[in-house]
Amino acid sequence: MKRRAMAVAVMLVGAAALSGCGDSDDDVGVATVTSTLVVTPSTAASSAAGSSANADCVEDGMDPATWNTAADTAPPLAPVTDGGVTDVTPSAGDCFDTIVIRTDTDSDVGFNVRYVPQVTEDGSGRPVPLRGDAFLQVSVSAPLDPQLTDTFDFAADEQYRTLREIAFATSFEGVTTLGVGVDHTTPFAVESRRADDGTTDIVMYLAH
Numbered sequence: 001m002k003r004r005a006m007a008v009a010v011m012l013v014g015a016a017a018l019s020g021c022g023d024s025d026d027d028v029g030v031a032t033v034t035s036t037l038v039v040t041p042s043t044a045a046s047s048a049a050g051s052s053a054n055a056d057c058v059e060d061g062m063d064p065a066t067w068n069t070a071a072d073t074a075p076p077l078a079p080v081t082d083g084g085v086t087d088v089t090p091s092a093g094d095c096f097d098t099i100v101i102r103t104d105t106d107s108d109v110g111f112n113v114r115y116v117p118q119v120t121e122d123g124s125g126r127p128v129p130l131r132g133d134a135f136l137q138v139s140v141s142a143p144l145d146p147q148l149t150d151t152f153d154f155a156a157d158e159q160y161r162t163l164r165e166i167a168f169a170t171s172f173e174g175v176t177t178l179g180v181g182v183d184h185t186t187p188f189a190v191e192s193r194r195a196d197d198g199t200t201d202i203v204m205y206l207a208h
Helices: none
Strands: 011-014 036-042 072-074 085-091 096-103 110-115 133-142 150-157 163-172 175-182 188-194 200-207
Touching: 072 188, 085 150, 085 163, 096 133, 096 163, 096 175, 110 188, 133 200, 175 200
Parallel strands: 036 150
Antiparallel strands: 011 036, 072 110, 085 096, 096 200, 110 133, 133 175, 150 163, 163 175, 188 200
16 A cells, blocks of 8 residues: 655654553553653644545545555565664544654565554564554564664543554664554555655544
8 A cells, every 4th residue: 555645844852751551542562661752742733634624534645445454565675775764753644543653774675564462572472562452563664763862652532543652673684663553443555755855754643
């Protein structure tokens, strides 16, 4: 599934890790970490997500009705060696929520996104607790930028209809893995795109 992406903004700020576990949307659970990098969402809902007057939620080529819940994989799966993951930007929209994973490489970056019963850390196999009733394991074929702390967690607020949480799972053998908790098993789309500066973004869209 490849779709045209929307522009989003990101701010990364340091904060203490969220703690606790639970299965409901009111409970939050994150993997045990030594430090946390909080991913701050864009303050405005995405303008590319359509409008409330558009019952089909179709704008600029984005049509959630064509998406499905099957695993989505794109080559190359071999990790890039000239850069890594530098940013994660969630954004709320009228028709879908969006997650943009930014890198600082201009090489093609592969990905593997799939629903799993439990998101786990690569290598150790330790579970990564997440808010929500369904879970996506998102693996990007690029290491985490060494200038960033190696863990982060984002808990969605009420403006997000589908997304519940994004948590770092691991960066193992050049592959960065995130766990994404969602409200329900919803159709999604993923694409790789070029940012304005020529670097590569991996963009996920989560239908409402």
